[in-house]
Amino acid sequence: MSLVRKLNPDRNITGALIPLAMIPIFGIASLIFGLTTGLIILAVIVWVVSCFYLYVFAYTRNLPHLYVFAYGVFVGCLFTLLRTYILTGKEETVELGLAIFSSWFFLGFVLLYLALTRKLKWRGREVFELAGESVEETGNGYTSRPRPIGKVAYNPKQIRQFTHFCARNLIALPYTTSKNITLVPIKMGDEFGRLLGLSGDYLDATWVNFDDQGEVSVHISQKDYLDYRESLSFDQLCASFGQVFIDFLELHSKGEGVRVIDRMDDLRIGIFS
Protein backbone atom coordinates (compact mmCIF):
# COMPACT_ATOMS: atom_id res chain seq x y z
CA MET A 1 0.00 0.00 0.00
CA SER A 2 1.46 3.37 -0.96
CA LEU A 3 1.24 6.14 1.60
CA VAL A 4 -0.11 9.48 0.48
CA ARG A 5 2.12 12.21 1.87
CA LYS A 6 0.54 15.46 2.95
CA LEU A 7 3.85 17.25 3.40
CA ASN A 8 6.11 18.55 0.68
CA PRO A 9 9.26 16.47 0.08
CA ASP A 10 12.01 17.34 2.51
CA ARG A 11 14.81 19.26 0.82
CA ASN A 12 16.40 20.55 4.01
CA ILE A 13 20.13 19.79 4.01
CA THR A 14 21.05 21.50 7.27
CA GLY A 15 21.67 18.16 8.97
CA ALA A 16 24.01 16.96 6.23
CA LEU A 17 25.79 20.31 5.86
CA ILE A 18 27.57 20.14 9.19
CA PRO A 19 29.43 16.83 8.69
CA LEU A 20 30.03 17.63 5.02
CA ALA A 21 31.46 21.04 5.89
CA MET A 22 34.22 19.29 7.86
CA ILE A 23 35.74 17.94 4.64
CA PRO A 24 36.51 21.30 2.96
CA ILE A 25 37.57 22.80 6.31
CA PHE A 26 40.02 19.92 6.75
CA GLY A 27 41.22 20.29 3.16
CA ILE A 28 41.75 24.05 3.38
CA ALA A 29 43.38 23.84 6.83
CA SER A 30 45.76 21.11 5.57
CA LEU A 31 46.61 23.19 2.51
CA ILE A 32 47.40 26.29 4.56
CA PHE A 33 48.88 24.86 7.77
CA GLY A 34 49.92 21.34 6.76
CA LEU A 35 48.35 17.91 7.22
CA THR A 36 49.10 17.55 10.94
CA THR A 37 47.44 20.88 11.82
CA GLY A 38 44.54 19.99 9.52
CA LEU A 39 44.05 16.77 11.49
CA ILE A 40 44.05 18.66 14.79
CA ILE A 41 41.51 21.14 13.44
CA LEU A 42 39.37 18.27 12.18
CA ALA A 43 39.56 16.55 15.56
CA VAL A 44 38.55 19.74 17.36
CA ILE A 45 35.57 20.24 15.01
CA VAL A 46 34.46 16.65 15.56
CA TRP A 47 34.69 17.15 19.34
CA VAL A 48 32.74 20.42 19.17
CA VAL A 49 29.99 18.79 17.09
CA SER A 50 30.04 15.86 19.54
CA CYS A 51 29.44 18.29 22.37
CA PHE A 52 26.22 19.31 20.65
CA TYR A 53 25.08 15.68 20.82
CA LEU A 54 26.00 15.59 24.50
CA TYR A 55 23.86 18.70 24.96
CA VAL A 56 20.98 16.98 23.14
CA PHE A 57 21.37 14.03 25.48
CA ALA A 58 21.38 16.31 28.52
CA TYR A 59 18.23 18.05 27.27
CA THR A 60 16.27 15.04 26.06
CA ARG A 61 17.82 12.01 27.82
CA ASN A 62 17.90 10.30 24.44
CA LEU A 63 20.64 7.66 24.99
CA PRO A 64 21.58 7.19 21.31
CA HIS A 65 22.71 10.83 21.31
CA LEU A 66 25.07 10.04 24.17
CA TYR A 67 26.42 7.27 22.00
CA VAL A 68 26.96 9.70 19.10
CA PHE A 69 28.90 11.92 21.50
CA ALA A 70 31.09 9.01 22.56
CA TYR A 71 31.61 8.01 18.93
CA GLY A 72 32.60 11.57 18.05
CA VAL A 73 35.12 11.66 20.89
CA PHE A 74 36.56 8.34 19.68
CA VAL A 75 36.84 9.55 16.06
CA GLY A 76 38.47 12.80 17.22
CA CYS A 77 40.99 10.77 19.21
CA LEU A 78 41.74 8.70 16.10
CA PHE A 79 42.59 11.87 14.20
CA THR A 80 44.99 13.03 16.92
CA LEU A 81 46.53 9.54 17.04
CA LEU A 82 47.02 9.66 13.29
CA ARG A 83 48.66 13.08 13.66
CA THR A 84 51.05 11.72 16.29
CA TYR A 85 52.09 8.90 13.97
CA ILE A 86 52.63 11.32 11.10
CA LEU A 87 54.71 13.64 13.30
CA THR A 88 56.87 10.93 14.89
CA GLY A 89 57.09 8.83 11.74
CA LYS A 90 56.64 5.80 13.96
CA GLU A 91 54.80 2.95 12.27
CA GLU A 92 51.97 1.48 14.24
CA THR A 93 51.96 -2.20 15.13
CA VAL A 94 49.60 -4.50 13.27
CA GLU A 95 47.89 -5.38 16.57
CA LEU A 96 47.19 -1.76 17.45
CA GLY A 97 45.95 -1.03 13.94
CA LEU A 98 43.62 -4.01 14.09
CA ALA A 99 42.33 -2.98 17.52
CA ILE A 100 41.59 0.53 16.30
CA PHE A 101 40.04 -0.62 13.05
CA SER A 102 37.83 -3.26 14.68
CA SER A 103 36.68 -0.77 17.34
CA TRP A 104 35.94 1.84 14.70
CA PHE A 105 34.08 -0.75 12.61
CA PHE A 106 32.03 -1.96 15.58
CA LEU A 107 31.18 1.51 16.84
CA GLY A 108 30.33 2.64 13.30
CA PHE A 109 28.08 -0.37 12.86
CA VAL A 110 26.18 0.44 16.07
CA LEU A 111 25.85 4.04 14.93
CA LEU A 112 24.46 2.91 11.59
CA TYR A 113 22.03 0.61 13.40
CA LEU A 114 20.80 3.47 15.59
CA ALA A 115 20.31 5.69 12.55
CA LEU A 116 18.52 3.03 10.50
CA THR A 117 16.17 2.13 13.34
CA ARG A 118 15.27 5.85 13.67
CA LYS A 119 16.57 6.06 17.22
CA LEU A 120 18.43 9.25 16.29
CA LYS A 121 15.63 10.72 14.23
CA TRP A 122 13.70 13.83 15.22
CA ARG A 123 10.04 12.92 14.73
CA GLY A 124 8.53 16.29 13.83
CA ARG A 125 7.80 15.26 10.27
CA GLU A 126 5.94 12.15 11.43
CA VAL A 127 3.83 14.27 13.80
CA PHE A 128 2.89 16.66 11.00
CA GLU A 129 2.06 13.78 8.65
CA LEU A 130 -0.15 12.16 11.30
CA ALA A 131 -1.89 15.49 11.93
CA GLY A 132 -2.54 16.03 8.24
CA GLU A 133 -3.68 12.42 7.67
CA SER A 134 -7.25 12.96 8.85
CA VAL A 135 -7.74 16.38 7.28
CA GLU A 136 -9.35 16.17 3.87
CA GLU A 137 -10.97 19.58 3.66
CA THR A 138 -8.96 22.38 2.10
CA GLY A 139 -9.48 26.11 2.29
CA ASN A 140 -6.64 27.67 4.21
CA GLY A 141 -7.91 29.99 6.97
CA TYR A 142 -4.47 30.41 8.52
CA THR A 143 -4.17 32.52 11.64
CA SER A 144 -1.30 33.04 14.03
CA ARG A 145 -3.60 32.51 17.00
CA PRO A 146 -3.44 29.28 19.02
CA ARG A 147 -6.50 27.05 19.02
CA PRO A 148 -7.94 25.61 22.22
CA ILE A 149 -8.51 21.90 21.61
CA GLY A 150 -10.13 20.67 24.78
CA LYS A 151 -9.32 19.25 28.15
CA VAL A 152 -7.53 16.07 29.11
CA ALA A 153 -8.21 14.27 32.35
CA TYR A 154 -4.60 13.72 33.30
CA ASN A 155 -2.78 15.19 36.24
CA PRO A 156 0.32 17.37 35.79
CA LYS A 157 2.57 14.49 36.87
CA GLN A 158 1.23 12.25 34.08
CA ILE A 159 1.63 15.05 31.56
CA ARG A 160 5.18 15.67 32.76
CA GLN A 161 6.02 11.99 32.34
CA PHE A 162 4.58 12.15 28.84
CA THR A 163 6.73 15.15 27.96
CA HIS A 164 9.81 13.25 29.16
CA PHE A 165 8.76 10.41 26.89
CA CYS A 166 8.37 12.85 23.96
CA ALA A 167 11.81 14.32 24.61
CA ARG A 168 13.48 10.92 25.08
CA ASN A 169 12.07 9.72 21.78
CA LEU A 170 12.78 13.00 19.97
CA ILE A 171 9.08 13.60 19.25
CA ALA A 172 9.11 17.10 20.67
CA LEU A 173 11.16 19.39 22.88
CA PRO A 174 9.50 20.30 26.17
CA TYR A 175 9.43 23.83 27.60
CA THR A 176 8.08 23.99 31.13
CA THR A 177 6.81 26.95 33.12
CA SER A 178 4.98 26.96 36.45
CA LYS A 179 1.59 26.65 34.72
CA ASN A 180 2.31 25.24 31.29
CA ILE A 181 4.08 22.41 29.59
CA THR A 182 4.69 23.17 25.94
CA LEU A 183 5.85 20.59 23.43
CA VAL A 184 7.57 21.78 20.26
CA PRO A 185 7.92 19.08 17.59
CA ILE A 186 11.24 19.28 15.75
CA LYS A 187 11.85 18.20 12.18
CA MET A 188 15.21 16.73 11.17
CA GLY A 189 17.64 19.55 10.46
CA ASP A 190 15.77 22.03 12.64
CA GLU A 191 17.24 20.69 15.88
CA PHE A 192 20.43 22.75 15.66
CA GLY A 193 18.61 26.09 15.39
CA ARG A 194 16.05 25.26 18.03
CA LEU A 195 18.44 23.79 20.61
CA LEU A 196 21.10 26.42 20.12
CA GLY A 197 18.49 29.17 20.46
CA LEU A 198 18.96 30.43 16.91
CA SER A 199 15.36 29.85 15.82
CA GLY A 200 13.76 32.54 17.95
CA ASP A 201 11.10 32.21 20.59
CA TYR A 202 9.58 28.76 20.86
CA LEU A 203 6.12 30.36 21.10
CA ASP A 204 6.48 31.42 17.46
CA ALA A 205 7.09 27.81 16.43
CA THR A 206 4.54 25.02 16.20
CA TRP A 207 3.57 23.75 19.62
CA VAL A 208 1.02 21.96 21.71
CA ASN A 209 0.47 23.24 25.20
CA PHE A 210 -0.91 21.52 28.29
CA ASP A 211 -1.76 23.85 31.14
CA ASP A 212 -2.04 22.88 34.79
CA GLN A 213 -5.81 22.43 34.41
CA GLY A 214 -5.34 19.95 31.54
CA GLU A 215 -6.45 22.41 28.87
CA VAL A 216 -4.80 21.67 25.55
CA SER A 217 -4.10 24.29 22.90
CA VAL A 218 -2.24 24.18 19.63
CA HIS A 219 -0.32 26.68 17.57
CA ILE A 220 0.95 25.94 14.07
CA SER A 221 3.55 28.28 12.61
CA GLN A 222 3.06 29.61 9.10
CA LYS A 223 6.31 27.98 7.97
CA ASP A 224 5.08 24.55 9.04
CA TYR A 225 1.64 25.16 7.59
CA LEU A 226 3.12 26.05 4.21
CA ASP A 227 5.06 22.78 4.32
CA TYR A 228 1.82 20.94 3.53
CA ARG A 229 1.23 20.31 -0.17
CA GLU A 230 -2.32 21.64 0.02
CA SER A 231 -3.90 24.49 1.96
CA LEU A 232 -5.57 22.18 4.46
CA SER A 233 -8.42 23.56 6.53
CA PHE A 234 -6.42 25.25 9.27
CA ASP A 235 -9.05 24.83 11.94
CA GLN A 236 -9.25 21.09 11.32
CA LEU A 237 -5.50 20.76 11.06
CA CYS A 238 -5.00 22.36 14.47
CA ALA A 239 -7.68 20.11 15.97
CA SER A 240 -6.06 17.06 14.40
CA PHE A 241 -2.60 18.13 15.56
CA GLY A 242 -3.82 18.42 19.12
CA GLN A 243 -5.62 15.10 18.84
CA VAL A 244 -2.40 13.36 17.75
CA PHE A 245 -0.75 14.43 20.99
CA ILE A 246 -3.82 13.57 23.06
CA ASP A 247 -3.79 10.08 21.50
CA PHE A 248 -0.06 9.78 22.23
CA LEU A 249 -0.70 10.85 25.81
CA GLU A 250 -3.43 8.24 26.21
CA LEU A 251 -1.24 5.49 24.80
CA HIS A 252 1.67 6.53 26.99
CA SER A 253 -0.45 6.61 30.14
CA LYS A 254 -1.66 3.11 29.38
CA GLY A 255 1.98 2.02 29.24
CA GLU A 256 1.80 1.59 25.46
CA GLY A 257 4.37 4.19 24.52
CA VAL A 258 5.87 1.74 22.06
CA ARG A 259 2.67 2.00 20.00
CA VAL A 260 3.35 5.71 19.58
CA ILE A 261 6.74 4.88 18.06
CA ASP A 262 5.15 2.16 15.93
CA ARG A 263 2.58 4.61 14.54
CA MET A 264 5.35 6.96 13.50
CA ASP A 265 7.57 4.19 12.12
CA ASP A 266 4.65 2.91 10.03
CA LEU A 267 4.79 6.16 8.05
CA ARG A 268 8.20 5.06 6.74
CA ILE A 269 9.58 8.53 6.49
CA GLY A 270 13.24 8.64 5.47
CA ILE A 271 15.77 8.69 8.29
CA PHE A 272 17.15 12.06 7.21
CA SER A 273 13.71 13.73 6.76
Place this chain on the structure above:
Amino acid sequence: MDFRSAAKYASLLSKAYAEDIFALLVNYQAISASEVAARLDLHIKTAQDFLESLAQLGILSKEEVLEKKRPYYRYILQQTRILIDIDLSQIKREQTQNSLSLRIREKENAGARFSVARSGATITNVTIWTGAGREREERKIKLTPWQGKFLYYLPFPKATPLSVGEIMQKAGIDEDQASEIMDIVQFLEKYAVIETSPED
Protein backbone atom coordinates in the same frame (compact mmCIF):
# COMPACT_ATOMS: atom_id res chain seq x y z
CA MET B 1 -26.43 66.80 33.37
CA ASP B 2 -25.21 65.35 30.11
CA PHE B 3 -21.58 64.51 29.55
CA ARG B 4 -20.96 67.36 27.10
CA SER B 5 -22.20 70.06 29.51
CA ALA B 6 -20.19 68.52 32.35
CA ALA B 7 -17.09 68.63 30.14
CA LYS B 8 -17.68 72.36 29.53
CA TYR B 9 -18.04 73.00 33.27
CA ALA B 10 -14.89 71.03 33.99
CA SER B 11 -12.98 72.82 31.27
CA LEU B 12 -13.89 76.24 32.67
CA LEU B 13 -13.23 75.28 36.28
CA SER B 14 -9.80 73.95 35.38
CA LYS B 15 -8.54 77.37 34.23
CA ALA B 16 -5.82 78.84 36.47
CA TYR B 17 -7.77 82.08 36.94
CA ALA B 18 -11.20 80.45 37.46
CA GLU B 19 -11.21 80.69 41.25
CA ASP B 20 -10.18 84.36 41.16
CA ILE B 21 -12.94 85.27 38.72
CA PHE B 22 -15.53 83.40 40.76
CA ALA B 23 -14.27 85.26 43.85
CA LEU B 24 -15.01 88.55 42.07
CA LEU B 25 -18.38 87.37 40.82
CA VAL B 26 -19.52 86.19 44.22
CA ASN B 27 -18.44 89.45 45.92
CA TYR B 28 -19.64 91.95 43.31
CA GLN B 29 -23.25 92.67 42.44
CA ALA B 30 -22.32 92.91 38.78
CA ILE B 31 -19.00 93.10 37.00
CA SER B 32 -17.84 93.73 33.46
CA ALA B 33 -15.15 91.88 31.51
CA SER B 34 -12.83 94.92 31.49
CA GLU B 35 -13.14 95.24 35.27
CA VAL B 36 -12.29 91.58 35.76
CA ALA B 37 -9.36 91.88 33.35
CA ALA B 38 -8.00 94.95 35.07
CA ARG B 39 -8.46 93.52 38.56
CA LEU B 40 -6.79 90.15 37.79
CA ASP B 41 -4.29 91.39 35.23
CA LEU B 42 -5.74 89.27 32.44
CA HIS B 43 -6.21 90.02 28.79
CA ILE B 44 -9.69 91.42 28.26
CA LYS B 45 -10.43 88.74 25.61
CA THR B 46 -9.60 86.00 28.15
CA ALA B 47 -11.94 87.48 30.75
CA GLN B 48 -14.64 88.13 28.14
CA ASP B 49 -14.55 84.52 26.82
CA PHE B 50 -14.67 83.05 30.32
CA LEU B 51 -17.63 85.16 31.39
CA GLU B 52 -19.48 84.48 28.13
CA SER B 53 -19.03 80.74 28.56
CA LEU B 54 -20.41 80.93 32.10
CA ALA B 55 -23.35 82.95 30.82
CA GLN B 56 -24.06 80.32 28.15
CA LEU B 57 -24.14 77.65 30.85
CA GLY B 58 -26.62 79.75 32.85
CA ILE B 59 -24.31 80.39 35.80
CA LEU B 60 -24.30 84.13 35.02
CA SER B 61 -26.82 86.48 33.59
CA LYS B 62 -25.75 89.57 31.68
CA GLU B 63 -27.25 92.98 31.24
CA GLU B 64 -26.39 95.48 28.55
CA VAL B 65 -25.19 98.83 29.80
CA LEU B 66 -24.69 101.97 27.71
CA GLU B 67 -21.83 104.24 28.59
CA LYS B 68 -21.04 107.15 26.27
CA LYS B 69 -23.10 105.43 23.56
CA ARG B 70 -20.80 102.39 23.71
CA PRO B 71 -22.67 99.29 24.94
CA TYR B 72 -21.06 96.61 27.10
CA TYR B 73 -22.21 93.80 29.38
CA ARG B 74 -22.18 93.49 33.14
CA TYR B 75 -22.32 89.95 34.48
CA ILE B 76 -24.31 88.87 37.54
CA LEU B 77 -23.84 85.57 39.34
CA GLN B 78 -27.06 83.53 39.29
CA GLN B 79 -26.12 80.59 41.51
CA THR B 80 -23.66 80.15 44.34
CA ARG B 81 -23.42 76.39 43.98
CA ILE B 82 -22.16 74.50 40.96
CA LEU B 83 -23.05 70.84 40.95
CA ILE B 84 -21.62 68.52 38.34
CA ASP B 85 -23.72 65.40 38.31
CA ILE B 86 -23.22 62.83 35.58
CA ASP B 87 -25.13 59.60 35.40
CA LEU B 88 -22.58 57.28 33.77
CA SER B 89 -25.16 54.57 33.30
CA GLN B 90 -26.56 56.78 30.52
CA ILE B 91 -23.50 56.09 28.39
CA LYS B 92 -23.31 52.39 29.21
CA ARG B 93 -24.13 50.28 26.17
CA GLU B 94 -26.87 47.92 27.21
CA GLN B 95 -26.32 44.40 25.89
CA THR B 96 -29.37 42.77 24.49
CA GLN B 97 -29.84 39.06 24.02
CA ASN B 98 -29.57 39.85 20.34
CA SER B 99 -26.03 41.20 20.59
CA LEU B 100 -24.88 38.10 22.46
CA SER B 101 -26.32 35.89 19.74
CA LEU B 102 -24.25 37.64 17.08
CA ARG B 103 -22.19 34.92 15.38
CA ILE B 104 -18.56 35.83 14.81
CA ARG B 105 -15.21 34.45 13.70
CA GLU B 106 -11.80 35.81 12.76
CA LYS B 107 -11.71 37.24 9.24
CA GLU B 108 -9.34 35.59 6.79
CA ASN B 109 -6.19 37.60 6.02
CA ALA B 110 -7.29 40.19 8.56
CA GLY B 111 -3.70 41.36 8.86
CA ALA B 112 -3.91 41.54 12.63
CA ARG B 113 -1.36 40.06 14.99
CA PHE B 114 -2.52 38.44 18.20
CA SER B 115 0.08 38.21 20.97
CA VAL B 116 -0.39 35.26 23.25
CA ALA B 117 0.42 35.54 26.94
CA ARG B 118 3.32 33.37 28.06
CA SER B 119 1.31 32.41 31.12
CA GLY B 120 -1.42 30.62 29.22
CA ALA B 121 -4.72 30.70 27.45
CA THR B 122 -5.17 34.40 26.83
CA ILE B 123 -4.32 37.04 24.25
CA THR B 124 -2.56 40.07 25.70
CA ASN B 125 -2.88 42.46 22.78
CA VAL B 126 -3.94 42.78 19.18
CA THR B 127 -1.90 44.75 16.69
CA ILE B 128 -3.70 46.11 13.66
CA TRP B 129 -2.45 48.20 10.79
CA THR B 130 -4.49 51.01 9.35
CA GLY B 131 -4.00 53.11 6.23
CA ALA B 132 -1.77 52.38 3.27
CA GLY B 133 1.64 53.38 2.01
CA ARG B 134 3.26 56.18 4.00
CA GLU B 135 0.02 56.66 5.92
CA ARG B 136 0.20 53.11 7.26
CA GLU B 137 0.10 53.06 11.03
CA GLU B 138 0.43 50.37 13.64
CA ARG B 139 -2.13 50.34 16.41
CA LYS B 140 -1.65 48.10 19.40
CA ILE B 141 -4.76 47.36 21.45
CA LYS B 142 -4.09 46.18 24.96
CA LEU B 143 -6.80 43.81 26.10
CA THR B 144 -8.38 43.34 29.49
CA PRO B 145 -8.02 39.82 30.94
CA TRP B 146 -11.63 38.99 29.97
CA GLN B 147 -11.23 40.32 26.43
CA GLY B 148 -7.96 38.36 26.08
CA LYS B 149 -9.65 35.18 27.20
CA PHE B 150 -12.55 35.80 24.86
CA LEU B 151 -10.34 36.32 21.81
CA TYR B 152 -8.39 33.16 22.64
CA TYR B 153 -11.57 31.21 21.95
CA LEU B 154 -12.60 33.17 18.85
CA PRO B 155 -13.24 30.73 15.96
CA PHE B 156 -10.60 30.62 13.24
CA PRO B 157 -11.22 32.02 9.74
CA LYS B 158 -13.37 29.58 7.74
CA ALA B 159 -14.34 27.71 10.92
CA THR B 160 -17.99 27.62 11.90
CA PRO B 161 -18.85 30.99 13.48
CA LEU B 162 -19.98 30.91 17.10
CA SER B 163 -22.22 33.34 18.91
CA VAL B 164 -20.64 35.79 21.33
CA GLY B 165 -22.53 34.06 24.13
CA GLU B 166 -21.16 30.65 23.18
CA ILE B 167 -17.60 31.93 23.03
CA MET B 168 -18.02 33.58 26.42
CA GLN B 169 -19.29 30.31 27.82
CA LYS B 170 -16.33 28.42 26.36
CA ALA B 171 -13.92 30.93 27.81
CA GLY B 172 -15.68 30.81 31.20
CA ILE B 173 -16.67 34.49 31.08
CA ASP B 174 -19.64 35.68 33.11
CA GLU B 175 -22.44 37.64 31.40
CA ASP B 176 -21.60 40.61 33.63
CA GLN B 177 -18.56 41.17 31.43
CA ALA B 178 -20.67 41.28 28.26
CA SER B 179 -20.32 45.03 27.76
CA GLU B 180 -16.52 44.98 27.67
CA ILE B 181 -16.61 41.93 25.41
CA MET B 182 -19.05 43.60 23.01
CA ASP B 183 -16.88 46.70 23.01
CA ILE B 184 -13.86 44.79 21.66
CA VAL B 185 -16.08 42.83 19.26
CA GLN B 186 -17.45 46.07 17.79
CA PHE B 187 -13.98 47.57 17.63
CA LEU B 188 -12.47 44.59 15.83
CA GLU B 189 -15.41 44.37 13.50
CA LYS B 190 -14.89 48.03 12.60
CA TYR B 191 -11.27 47.27 11.67
CA ALA B 192 -12.28 44.09 9.75
CA VAL B 193 -10.41 41.76 12.08
CA ILE B 194 -13.52 39.72 12.79
CA GLU B 195 -16.54 39.05 10.65
CA THR B 196 -20.07 38.69 11.88
CA SER B 197 -23.02 36.79 10.62
CA PRO B 198 -26.56 37.03 11.99
CA GLU B 199 -27.99 34.20 14.04
CA ASP B 200 -29.20 31.22 11.97
